[in-house]
Amino acid sequence: MKTxxxxxxxxxxxxxxxxDxxxxxxxxxNKEDNRNRWLIEMYLDKKYEELFSRLQQANEEFRLQVTISHKSNDxxxxxxxxxxxxxxxxHMSVLMDGLLVRNKTDLAEIVLANLVEQGLQGEALLKEFKHQLHERRGIKETVKGV
Incomplete structure (x- = not known):
């Protein structure tokens, strides 16, 4: 196992x-069990108690995006x-079982598809694409206008 x-x-x-x-x-x-299973432990503020209690009671899988090691990673x-x-x-500690889902669509394609679906075009599309991509990667924007 790798932590x-x-x-x-x-x-x-x-x-x-x-x-977020x-x-x-x-x-x-990483459980390294050849089935892409992971164990996730988070230490959080109690404001998330209702959300995670509801997810636990539903006893169903839900989708996550996790960023490992550095916020700048995809x-x-x-x-x-x-x-x-x-x-x-x-505070509270939440322990979850996770299954890594490998799909061929990368983060940039997902962000771009959502923005096109919202009807953005041209300069507005480019500006919002850069903003959302940086936001999802946890990168602080330092350049005015992205």
Whole structure:
């Protein structure tokens, strides 16, 4: 098994809506079982308790994007289930089982397809594409206008 720092995590509610989770800390462990299974542990603020309790009670897989090691890395797509929630005074720990989903569509293609579907064109499309790509990769924009 190999352990990595969990740099960022987002829950994908559908193709357009995603919820970024503010991590205090997190680890992601590759089980190296030839089935692309991972173990994900996050240390979070209790404000996420309702969300993860609901996901745990549903006992169904949900989609995630996880970024390993550095926020500038491209996120990986996973299907996950909540294994356990440990409540503490002001924080909580969430343990999840994840399955790495390898698809041929990369992050840039997903972002571009969503923007085209929204009807963006020309300079507006380019500007929003760069903005969303940087946002999803956790890169702070320092150039005015992206």
């Amino acid at each position: 990595f720092k969990l740099a960022a995590l987002s829950i994908l509610h559908d193709e357009v809506h995603r919820e 989770i503010s991590l205090i800390d997190g680890l992601i462990i 996120p990986a797509n996973m299907l996950a289930t909540v294994r356990s929630i440990t409540r503490m005074s002001e």
